[in-house]
Amino acid sequence: MAEQTIHAANTRPASVIEVRGLDNRFGSHVVHKNLDLDLVKGEILGVVGGSGTGKSVLLRSIVGLLKPSAGRIRVFGKDLDELSAAERSQTEQRFGVLFQRGALFTSLNLLQNISLPLIEHCDLSRPDAEELAHMKLALTGLPADSALKYPSELSGGMVKRAALARALAMDPEVLFLDEPTAGLDPIGAAAFDKLIVTLRDALGLTVFLVTHDLDTLYTTCDRVAVLSQKKVLVADSIENVAATDDAWIQNYFQGPRGRAASYAFRAQDTRRLPE
Numbered sequence: 001m002a003e004q005t006i007h008a009a010n011t012r013p014a015s016v017i018e019v020r021g022l023d024n025r026f027g028s029h030v031v032h033k034n035l036d037l038d039l040v041k042g043e044i045l046g047v048v049g050g051s052g053t054g055k056s057v058l059l060r061s062i063v064g065l066l067k068p069s070a071g072r073i074r075v076f077g078k079d080l081d082e083l084s085a086a087e088r089s090q091t092e093q094r095f096g097v098l099f100q101r102g103a104l105f106t107s108l109n110l111l112q113n114i115s116l117p118l119i120e121h122c123d124l125s126r127p128d129a130e131e132l133a134h135m136k137l138a139l140t141g142l143p144a145d146s147a148l149k150y151p152s153e154l155s156g157g158m159v160k161r162a163a164l165a166r167a168l169a170m171d172p173e174v175l176f177l178d179e180p181t182a183g184l185d186p187i188g189a190a191a192f193d194k195l196i197v198t199l200r201d202a203l204g205l206t207v208f209l210v211t212h213d214l215d216t217l218y219t220t221c222d223r224v225a226v227l228s229q230k231k232v233l234v235a236d237s238i239e240n241v242a243a244t245d246d247a248w249i250q251n252y253f254q255g256p257r258g259r260a261a262s263y264a265f266r267a268q269d270t271r272r273l274p275e
């Protein structure tokens with residue numbers, strides 16, 4: 001029995017991020033109360049919940065953009081609160097973030113947008129930074145001639161890919177994506193979903209993915225965390241989450257869209273198939 005317990009502890013996957021007892025409030029508005037969550041190394045975790053349940057606030061708390069009202073966030077084994085300014089900056093460089101809105105500087109072309117963090121944080125010369133930026137653009141499937149284009153000259157799907165290229169600029173270990181497929185047509189969204197899985201596999205990323213997109217959940221995520229009642233109600237495989245006895249979850253997963261996404265996924269399981 002003791003042996004079994006030790007074995008279980010040893011094989012438990014490592015969490016790169018541990019959130020414990022998190023509270024977030026704005027004045028009297030309580031967004032999170034005693035929220036716990038783990039992000040396991042190498043996984044794509046889908047974070048869902050109704051509008052205003054605090055998915056983006058949770059993301060911002062973890063990446064250090066928002067100081068929580070209470071609770072503990074450990075990243076790569078260290079408490080965010082206990083990091084010195086230098087350690088915090090080093091930790092932040094291990095994160096790549098694709099924000100819901102305004103991911104790119106509109107006055108800079110794509111090459112400039114992507115090389116900027118490399119010049120600022122890695123002390124690279126402009127030619128070296130631009131060479132790396134070209135590689136990041138190629139990694140996200142953008143054609144070479146997009147490098148000199150400005151965000152306003154691109155389609156929505158291309159802007160998302162360029163923003164992803166910028167999030168990948170510093171070779172992050174953990175990628176945070178806030179509604180990456182919002183506003184994309186279904187074909188563009190499916191291609192973006194596939195790209196996320198390909199990049200995770202190729203680069204060994206861990207991904208925290210906020211989404212409302214049921215197709216994304218079914219085709220890309222290893223686990224799904226549901227935010228409801230100010231906490232993470234359940235975090236598990238999508239099959240187990242969809243079977244959870246909760247009114248919001250049942251509406252979401254067993255409604256017409258949820259059933260269609262589940263049916264499509266079961267009919268053609270494309271998860272992790274090669275191109």
Ligand SMILES: Nc1ncnc2c1ncn2[C@@H]1O[C@H](COP(=O)(O)OP(=O)(O)OP(=O)(O)O)[C@@H](O)[C@H]1O
Nearest residue numbers: 026029031049050051052053054055056057058212
């Ligand atoms: N800086 C802030 N000041 C005051 N209230 C805020 C602030 N940031 C977020 N909120 C509030 O916190 C709640 C959660 O916001 P959040 O953006 O995290 O929701 P969400 O789950 O991501 O929603 P959606 O799915 O619509 O994007 C909302 O009621 C929002 O108005």
